[in-house]
Amino acid sequence: MKTLGTLLVVFFISFSINAQEFKFEEETINYGKIDKNSNGERVFVFTNIGDAPLIIKDIQSSCGCTVPKTSGEPVMPGEKGEIKVSYDTNRVGGFSKTISVFSNAKAARKMIKIKGFVNKEISLEKEESILKDN
Template sequence: MTKRLLILLGLLFSVAISAQEFKFENETIDYGKIAKNSDGKRVFEFTNIGDAPLIIENIKTSCDCAVPEKPEKPIMPGEKSTLTVEYDTSKTGGFSKIITIFSNAKNEVKKIRIKGYITK
């Protein structure tokens, strides 16, 4: 019984040591007031603060009006990278959209946000 407990503790400790994690410079990008049909592309910057390669597996948005681009290569520990979101600015009015990131990080799901107001 003691041997099994030691093996289990060893496994848990090894998983905790090699955790991936990332930190965003800003988790919300506020477009502010922008003109209709203006450039809707914005960039989120983040750093892999874990000790293993970070892999962004998928990104989903709360609507088809925001198109995300994820890094294709693994982000090495300490390395900075970007995630681009392009919002469709052809419709006027306020918006607030969630971008959900799925990765191999310690917290597998991360949510970031864009918001703003498109004027005529």
């Protein structure tokens, strides 16, 4: 009986150590319709809702056209963190990309997404603005 009690205590302690959680403000960012060669950077904001530091171990995108970055610093409980994602807006057409976030959270892998459509040509509104500046 003592052994069972000891095992339960060890299991509970190891489970609570890995009880980090994080919640994204948005799990999908929709770029909408954007112009070719426009700014493709967006930011995912998340909060560590666990009771221990959250460490992002790795971030991988489903395509080389999408580059995710984070500070690499642990995010303390209750604090916010960011993952910056840059999409290559030189690629014309619709896109939907998945970013895998690997961390020490209870769910070790979290999927976030970006989507949108890159217009083939520059919009008239933007072209007029460029002409006025010259």
